[in-house]
Amino acid sequence: MRELVTKRKKELISFLVFLIFLTLMLNTVADWIYKRGLIELKVQGNLRLELYINYLQGVLGKYESLPQLLAIDSNLVRTLSNPLEANRIETLNKYLETINRVSDALDTYLMNKDGLTIAASNWNEKHPFVGRNFSFRPYFKDAMRGKLGRYFAIGTTSSKRGYYFAYPVRKDDEILGAVVIKIDIDTIEQKWAHRDESFLVSDPDGVIFITTTPEWRYKTLRPLLPNVLKSIEENRRYPDASLTPLAEASSTYEEDVQILTIDEGKGTRKKRVMKQSQMMPHAGWDVHILSDTQELKTRALVVNILIALGLTVLFVIVLLLIQRKNRQAELDRIERESKKALREANELLETRVLERTLQLTETNELLRQEILDRKQTEVKLKRTRKELIHAAKLAVLGQMSAGINHELNQPLAAIRSYTDNGKQFLKKGRMDEAMWNLEQIGELTERMAQIGVQLKLFSKKSSGQIVAVPLHGVIDGALEILNPSLKKAGVVTNINISPENLEVRANNVLLQQVLVNLISNALQAMDGQKEKVIMIECIGVDERVVVAVEDNGPGVAEAHLQEIFEPFFTTKKSGQGLGLGLTISNRIIREFGGRLHLVRNMGGARFEFILERIQ
Numbered sequence: 001m002r003e004l005v006t007k008r009k010k011e012l013i014s015f016l017v018f019l020i021f022l023t024l025m026l027n028t029v030a031d032w033i034y035k036r037g038l039i040e041l042k043v044q045g046n047l048r049l050e051l052y053i054n055y056l057q058g059v060l061g062k063y064e065s066l067p068q069l070l071a072i073d074s075n076l077v078r079t080l081s082n083p084l085e086a087n088r089i090e091t092l093n094k095y096l097e098t099i100n101r102v103s104d105a106l107d108t109y110l111m112n113k114d115g116l117t118i119a120a121s122n123w124n125e126k127h128p129f130v131g132r133n134f135s136f137r138p139y140f141k142d143a144m145r146g147k148l149g150r151y152f153a154i155g156t157t158s159s160k161r162g163y164y165f166a167y168p169v170r171k172d173d174e175i176l177g178a179v180v181i182k183i184d185i186d187t188i189e190q191k192w193a194h195r196d197e198s199f200l201v202s203d204p205d206g207v208i209f210i211t212t213t214p215e216w217r218y219k220t221l222r223p224l225l226p227n228v229l230k231s232i233e234e235n236r237r238y239p240d241a242s243l244t245p246l247a248e249a250s251s252t253y254e255e256d257v258q259i260l261t262i263d264e265g266k267g268t269r270k271k272r273v274m275k276q277s278q279m280m281p282h283a284g285w286d287v288h289i290l291s292d293t294q295e296l297k298t299r300a301l302v303v304n305i306l307i308a309l310g311l312t313v314l315f316v317i318v319l320l321l322i323q324r325k326n327r328q329a330e331l332d333r334i335e336r337e338s339k340k341a342l343r344e345a346n347e348l349l350e351t352r353v354l355e356r357t358l359q360l361t362e363t364n365e366l367l368r369q370e371i372l373d374r375k376q377t378e379v380k381l382k383r384t385r386k387e388l389i390h391a392a393k394l395a396v397l398g399q400m401s402a403g404i405n406h407e408l409n410q411p412l413a414a415i416r417s418y419t420d421n422g423k424q425f426l427k428k429g430r431m432d433e434a435m436w437n438l439e440q441i442g443e444l445t446e447r448m449a450q451i452g453v454q455l456k457l458f459s460k461k462s463s464g465q466i467v468a469v470p471l472h473g474v475i476d477g478a479l480e481i482l483n484p485s486l487k488k489a490g491v492v493t494n495i496n497i498s499p500e501n502l503e504v505r506a507n508n509v510l511l512q513q514v515l516v517n518l519i520s521n522a523l524q525a526m527d528g529q530k531e532k533v534i535m536i537e538c539i540g541v542d543e544r545v546v547v548a549v550e551d552n553g554p555g556v557a558e559a560h561l562q563e564i565f566e567p568f569f570t571t572k573k574s575g576q577g578l579g580l581g582l583t584i585s586n587r588i589i590r591e592f593g594g595r596l597h598l599v600r601n602m603g604g605a606r607f608e609f610i611l612e613r614i615q
Helices: 002-065 064-072 074-079 084-101 139-143 186-191 226-234 294-337 339-399 401-427 433-460 471-489 508-525 582-591
Strands: 109-110 117-120 149-154 161-171 174-183 198-202 207-212 249-254 257-263 268-282 286-291 467-470 491-498 501-508 532-543 544-551 597-599 604-613
Touching: 002 064, 002 161, 002 174, 002 186, 002 268, 002 286, 002 294, 064 161, 064 174, 074 084, 074 109, 074 117, 074 161, 074 174, 084 109, 084 117, 117 226, 139 149, 139 161, 149 491, 186 207, 294 339, 401 433, 467 471, 467 508, 471 491, 471 508, 471 532, 501 604, 508 532, 508 544, 508 582
Parallel strands: 491 532
Antiparallel strands: 109 117, 109 174, 149 161, 161 174, 198 207, 198 286, 249 257, 257 268, 268 286, 467 501, 532 544, 544 604, 597 604
């Protein structure tokens, strides 16, 4: 009992030590993965931040020089010198409207040195700038000091956001007023809105005025001091804006990187993001990118789960090994007590092992002999299969002998007739008619030779070499062999090859044998029918070719569907076949990488196989 209690205490202590080690290990790994992930986010964020800044600089640079060019226009100088001429003001309004439309700016207007707008591109709109005073705007004050004024604000008249460029209009050294260009920044947000990160642009006071997340617009990156709020209110920069802080809390990770906690409201979780910032000194803006760190936490959690599972499995394995060691010690004790009995059993076992080894040696020798016999049998089977293929060819040729004899007897009879006629013509000196008879004899002998050559090619054993085979030639050869039988039976053959120049990967002689077998089967299946039609189709589909032979006979009976490809199975009359045609054809097609199968059809039988197409 005491040993059991001691054992339980050791197991409990081991488990507690494991939990402490596991906790420390997971905390260390999670912290390392999180920090490494922040480094990766920072590198990626810097690259995207550079792209965004370059884009902003390109947008601003497009319009930066426009007010300077307008400032030297003589129309503006003359209008500021004589602001009471109505015709001149009207002409300038239309001129500024044209400039505004061509430059794709939001507004273009001219102000005198008191800040009063005397001409504007929106002169004919519902709320024009003409007659309004914008002297309170900082961009006007900068222009009156002889500098290029820059400023972002919400328009007090139009209530539209925009970025302003203002430049002084001079006559000699005297500043008469300022020309102002207001550009639209909505397209900036729209272009960059659908991205994983959030981009922000803030003014020197920390107010967000451009953001790819509309809910954050006119919020601040830090609480604003009272004097800053007063200045924004006096300049009417963001009228009716709340100017509340965006983040609930922030912590500095590196010099230009902060971790912000953002409460998006609406019952959603608080979001922790990494903020990277970069200054655009030329425009006076701070550009920021906010990257969600939730993925880093998820990654750390997954890794911690895997490590915890791995260490737990390892701990369990160690416990099992310890238990196994304890059990082994117990077994050793039992073994010592029964050593004598085990020694005797061991001697008996050795004797049996020797006997079993002898039996296994004899069995291995038998297996080697059996393997050798199987290899020899396989060679014989291959040889026999080739002989069967050749025998099937000869069987087909035997079945066609009657038709071939008929096909050859006709030209032989014609040759005898032409020979007799030729002799008579030679005796009478009619050389032209005799020569024509000789030509006819030559054509008939050539036709008989072609039939013999085709039969000789078909009957010889194939080398089995697979090459590019034109389907036209194979079909023509098969029909040439079967032509006497087809003509005698009155069969109509329809051939459809699409496209015309189809070539397949096969062996010419073996593929011709397959077609001869299928066409012969179709011919015999239609025996006794009034109309006999055999259709041969070759359709190229991508990298494959579907070849089909179809007849309009009675089809294959339902009871024979499972047996038609079995060797020596036939439904033909005695002496018409060996029952090997479909079996051999199927084996040939399988060697080409295809499979011969019967397609269920409403009338007749349709056999199809697919071959690799040669482009």
